[in-house]
Each structure stands twice: as C-alpha cells, then as structure tokens.
Amino acid sequence: MLANLVAYPTDENGLRVGANLSANKSHRHWSHMLMMHPLRTMNWEQKENRELMKKSVDFWLHTGGGRGLKAWSHAAAVSLYAGMGDGDMALQNLNRHHDDRRFVMPNGMYIEGAPVIECALIAGRSLQDMLLQSWGDPSSQDDYAVASKIRVFPAIPDAWQDVSFHDLRTEGAFLVSAERGGGKTQWIRVKSLAGEPCRIVHGMEKAPVVVTGNGKKIKFKTLGNGTIELALAKGEEILLVADKAVGEVSVEPIEMDPEECNYWGLKK
Numbered sequence: 449m450l451a452n453l454v455a456y457p458t459d460e461n462g463l464r465v466g467a468n469l470s471a472n473k474s475h476r477h478w479s480h481m482l483m484m485h486p487l488r489t490m491n492w493e494q495k496e497n498r499e500l501m502k503k504s505v506d507f508w509l510h511t512g513g514g515r516g517l518k519a520w521s522h523a524a525a526v527s528l529y530a531g532m533g534d535g536d537m538a539l540q541n542l543n544r545h546h547d548d549r550r551f552v553m554p555n556g557m558y559i560e561g562a563p564v565i566e567c568a569l570i571a572g573r574s575l576q577d578m579l580l581q582s583w584g585d586p587s588s589q590d591d592y593a594v595a596s597k598i599r600v601f602p603a604i605p606d607a608w609q610d611v612s613f614h615d616l617r618t619e620g621a622f623l624v625s626a627e628r629g630g631g632k633t634q635w636i637r638v639k640s641l642a643g644e645p646c647r648i649v650h651g652m653e654k655a656p657v658v659v660t661g662n663g664k665k666i667k668f669k670t671l672g673n674g675t676i677e678l679a680l681a682k683g684e685e686i687l688l689v690a691d692k693a694v695g696e697v698s699v700e701p702i703e704m705d706p707e708e709c710n711y712w713g714l715k716k
Contacts (some may be wrong), residue, residue, distance in 0.1 A: 462504030554713025
C-alpha cells in the first residue's frame with residue numbers, strides 16, 4: 449500500500465482539495481490540510497515540506513479575502529501555525545478567533561444562529577497546541593508508530609515571556625507540567641502512566657538536569673536537536689531543570705494586569 453500511494457495533489461497555491469479541484473475558494477474548513485493538523489504526517493520537521501505547508505495555510509486564510517472563513521477557522525489556524533513553530537502567527541489567529549464578535553460571545557462561547565459547542569472547544573485545543581504537542585518521530589516509520597516526541601512550549605509568541613501549565617496529557621500516556629520565565633524554559637515535570645518510551649524536546653538552551661521524585665539524578669540519551677530519551681517505569685515521575693540550583697517547583701497562575709483581563713466577559 450505504501451509503495452502505491454500517490455503524492456498529495458498541489459498547485460501554485462499549495463495543497464489542492466483533490467486531484468482535479470483547487471483550494472481557490474474561501475471556505476471555513478481546512479480538510480485538505482488534515483495531514484498537517486491534526487494528523488502531523490506532513491510536518492515541520494520534514495524540511496522538504498516547509499514551503500508547501502506555509503504556502504497552503506497562508507493561501508487558505510487569504511484567498512477570496514477570507515470571506516468564507518468563520519471565527520473558529522482562525523482557531524484551527526492556531527494549531528496549523530503552532531505545528532510550524534510560529535507562535536506569533538498562532539497568537540494572532542487566536543486573538544482573531546476571540547475578537548470576532550459575529551460568533552464569539554464575551555464569555556468565550558460560540559454561536560452561529562444557535563450555540564455551537566465544538567467551536568469553543570477547538571480554541572482551547574489550539575491553545576494547548578501552542579503549549580504542548582506530542583506526535584510521532586518522522587525520522588523513521590517505525591519510530592513514528594511506537595514513540596511520539598513530547599514537544600514542550602513548541603509555539604510560544606514573543607509576547608508571552610512567562611508561561612506555565614499543569615498536567616496536560618500527551619500521546620504515550622504522560623502527564624506534563626512546565627514553566628517558562630523570562631522567555632526561557634525553567635523546568636518540565638513528566639509522569640508516565642503506562643511505562644511507554646519517552647522522548648522529550650525540551651527547548652532548553654543546554655542539556656537539562658534530570659532528577660527523580662526523591663532528588664536522585666538520572667541519566668538519559670541525547671538524540672540531538674534538543675531531544676532526549678528516557679526510560680520511565682509506569683507511575684514514575686521525573687523533573688527536568690535548566691539549572692541544577694532550581695529547588696522546589698510549583699505551578700501558579702501568571703500575574704496579569706487586571707485591566708488587561710476580561711474574566712468570563714464581566715467587563716463587556
């Protein structure tokens with residue numbers, strides 16, 4: 449089957465809808481780019497596909513003046529740009545989703561004539577794609593099937609210097625928490641719920657120090673490009689720190705200017 453697969457149909461605008469149908473009409477769906485998101489079988493680590501990926505997303509957003517798009521189309525664009533590691537464009541589209549008063553209410557819920565629950569949910573999923581991603585390793589078809597890479601803070605915009613999240617789940621049944629301060633990843637905590645292979649793209653400037661729950665340092669394998677591989681038993685939890693001087697870690701809300709926040713639409 450793999451030997452007989454044909455290449456995805458493309459033209460001067462990027463990926464086509466089908467062999468005989470261009471994507472030159474503005475439309476709210478991104479079905480012709482499913483291999484980019486959510487499947488990630490075409491991804492940013494495949495350098496030969498980068499130009500095609502960016503061209504396809506940019507054309508989809510702007511063709512026909514974007515008249516066929518809905519607000520949640522921009523939420524989908526968040527995940528598409530996050531998959532390309534472009535945090536600034538991801539944030540721009542996240543804001544375009546939330547700021548579209550045709551569809552998005554001040555409390556974040558979505559309506560197109562009647563309430564539409566999945567459109568509000570996709571924005572939350574897209575935000576998570578900026579914070580944490582897990583998908584296969586394209587360097588090997590076998591690796592792709594058996595061991596995903598956990599990518600921590602893969603698409604953080606320049607405006608977000610301080611970021612934290614707690615217990616987001618990844619492929620392979622891992623719980624991940626992490627904190628970023630001053631634009632740099634400070635620590636990452638990973639708990640294995642199934643004992644699956646664990647590969648982490650940590651994003652730290654140098655190799656992290658890895659310690660267990662009792663403070664014991666453990667060894668890991670360096671795979672290059674900021675990726676390490678660990679053997680974690682079911683139920684085991686480890687902490688990656690950028691600086692060995694880091695002590696106790698905890699996840700706390702990021703301090704924000706109250707005037708910049710609009711919790712549950714109370715101000716509008």
